[in-house]
Amino acid sequence: AAIALGAFSSAQAQPPGGPHGGGHMNPLEEMSSTLNLTDAQKAKVQPIVDQAKPQLQTIHQEAMTKAKAVIDAS
Known part of the structure; x- marks a missing residue:
């Protein structure tokens, strides 16, 4: 399960266009x-x-919001 979630997280974390x-x-x-x-x-x-998708989507959205805040503050 950990491998599956790790691979899923990696797939979700890819920038638009993916690897x-x-x-x-x-x-x-x-x-x-x-x-x-x-x-x-x-x-x-x-x-x-x-089962993991909603939680990972929330984490991804929070990370994107924080990254945008850092970029906007630059």
């Missing part, structure tokens, strides 16, 4: 690609991703 230059990929797809997950593994990870 592959094509916008945000679905977090499960990003994880699946990075970790070469099987369909069975994807099925086990999906509920974890779904």
Whole structure:
């Protein structure tokens, strides 16, 4: 679960365009690609991703707000 959440956090933290230059990929797809997950593994990870998504979105939004404040203060 920790690996799944870490990969999900990493996927959420990517700047627009992502590491592959094509916008945000679905977090499960990003994880699946990075970790070469099987369909069975994807099925086990999906509920974890779904459960963590709202909390990680809140953290991401707070980080973006703080970053904007720092940039605006410069």
